[in-house]
Amino acid sequence: MTEYVLIALALLGVLILGGIGLVVPRLRRRQEPPPPVDTRVPEPTAPPVEVPEGELSTGILVEPPPVVEAPAPTLEVPEPTAGRLVRLRSRLSRSQNAFGRGLLGLLSRDHLDEDAWEEIEDSLITADVGIDATREIVDRLRERTRVLGTRSATELRALLATELVTALDPGLDRSLRTTPKEGVPAVLLVVGVNGAGKTTTCGKIARVLVADGRSVTLGAADTFRAAAADQLQTWGGRVGAETVRGPEGADPASVAFDAVRRGIDAGTDTVLIDTAGRLQNKIGLMDELGKVKRVVEKHGPIDETLLVLDATTGQNGLEQARVFTEVVNVTGVVLTKLDGTAKGGIVIAVQRKLGIPVKLVGLGEGPDDLAPFEPTQFVDALLGTEPLARDA
Structure with a gap:
């Protein structure tokens, strides 16, 4: 009787050990569940700073130079127009010197004969005064020198200058109309x-x-x-x-x-x-x-x-x-x-x-x-x- 009990216990032990052997490998092959997903929004991070290649070895960071805006161009201030012709007078007198001296030289002769007056006419025409204007100027000069008996260089120059200014018609309007009117320039x-x-x-x-x-x-x-x-x-x-x-x-x-x-x-x-x-x-x-x-x-x-x-x-x-x-x-x-x-x-x-x-x-x-x-x-x-x- 006792032998049967021992045999039964032995069989039961074998069955238990076999069942354990079958269950353990399956437990080892089971995959672990995936880690939980982090749903939090990551905080923004600063962009990476690029370091010039030449500075990598030293570890020194050099800031870029500041941007300097170009200065606005300086506006020029034109010279006042009043008195400009006086300032530029020497330039004009240099270019016209032969003309002026030639006329004054002719007028200052001791005797103004027909040849002298013809030379005066030629000088004026050569200076592009024009034929009609030249004849008018010369006729007036001849009359005034005859009536006034003018002979000195200063008096003759004054007469000539007066006639030339008269020929330029100083009464003409030489102003520039530059004033806006009623909102229109x-x-x-x-x-x-x-x-x-x-x-x-x-x-x-x-x-x-x-x-x-x-x-x-x-x-x-x-x-x-x-x-x-x-x-x-x-x-x-x-x-x-x-x-x-x-x-x-x-x-x-x-x-x-x-x-x-x-x-x-x-x-x-x-x-x-x-x-x-x-x-x-x-x-x-x-x-x-x-x-x-x-x-x-x-x-x-x-x-x-x-x-x-x-x-x-x-x-x-x-x-x-x-x-x-x-x-x-x-x-x-x-x-x-x-x-x-x-x-x-x-x-x-x-x-x-x-x-x-x-x-x-x-x-x-x-x-x-x-x-x-x-x-x-x-x-x-x-x-x-x-x-x-x-x-x-």
């Missing part, structure tokens, strides 16, 4: 042939206006030459004047119209419009200049049309002035390069022929070498000696 149209220095002169006129206290908007209506718009913008930038320009080849009338509109919006005093150089025998180009005038006048009448003439062209300038006057009604002449010619009489010829006053004269290449024209000061420089003591 004054409009100045600048015209002239190629090669007269028109765009440069236009920039100098802007300086004259700024020097006289006017705010200016420039219109670069010479759209056929890209350099002209760049050049005008440079001139304007020096004195704080805005330049309105269009793409190369744009309609000049459209640019001129926009310039005036911009001047109205900005509240500037004066709009100065530079036009393309025109050859007086190119009818199509002259018609286009007339179109610029008509389009601009949709804003209001043009206050000034200034014709830029090169003094060295002499009598050819008269034909240029005549044609331009027919197209755009020129109100004043700007005579450039007067310091580079001995033919200052062209001032008289232009006014006598066309009745148009010379309002500004150029006497050098400097930015402020454009001066308001004053007949008495001009004649003083023309004759090349001290200021006159006029006879009553």
Whole structure:
């Protein structure tokens, strides 16, 4: 009996051990559950700082240099226009010295015969005074010297100076109309042939206006030459004047119209419009200049049309002035390069022929070498000696 019990216990032990052997491997193969997911929003971190390669070995961090803004360009202050012609007098007198001394030398002869008067006429004509004006001046001089019995050099110079000033018609209005009216700026149209220095002169006129206290908007209506718009913008930038320009080849009338509109919006005093150089025998180009005038006048009448003439062209300038006057009604002449010619009489010829006053004269290449024209000061420089003591 006891043996059966022992056998039964042995079998039971074997069964228990076998069951354990089957269960344990399965428990070992069971995968562990995945770790819980962290749902918290990570805090922002600063971006990594890039260190230049050359500094990695030393561990030294060098901060980049601070950004320094470029200083605003300093605006130029043009010289006051009052007294400019006096300051530039020496330049004019040097160029006209032979003319003035020649006339005074002829007039101071002991005996003024017909040959002497013919030489005086030739000197005036050579200086581009013009034939009609020359004959009138000489006739008046002959009469006054005969009646007054004038012989001294001082008296003769005074007589000659008086006649030249009279020929320049000092009563003509030489002021520039630059005052705005009823919220519309004054409009100045600048015209002239190629090669007269028109765009440069236009920039100098802007300086004259700024020097006289006017705010200016420039219109670069010479759209056929890209350099002209760049050049005008440079001139304007020096004195704080805005330049309105269009793409190369744009309609000049459209640019001129926009310039005036911009001047109205900005509240500037004066709009100065530079036009393309025109050859007086190119009818199509002259018609286009007339179109610029008509389009601009949709804003209001043009206050000034200034014709830029090169003094060295002499009598050819008269034909240029005549044609331009027919197209755009020129109100004043700007005579450039007067310091580079001995033919200052062209001032008289232009006014006598066309009745148009010379309002500004150029006497050098400097930015402020454009001066308001004053007949008495001009004649003083023309004759090349001290200021006159006029006879009553």
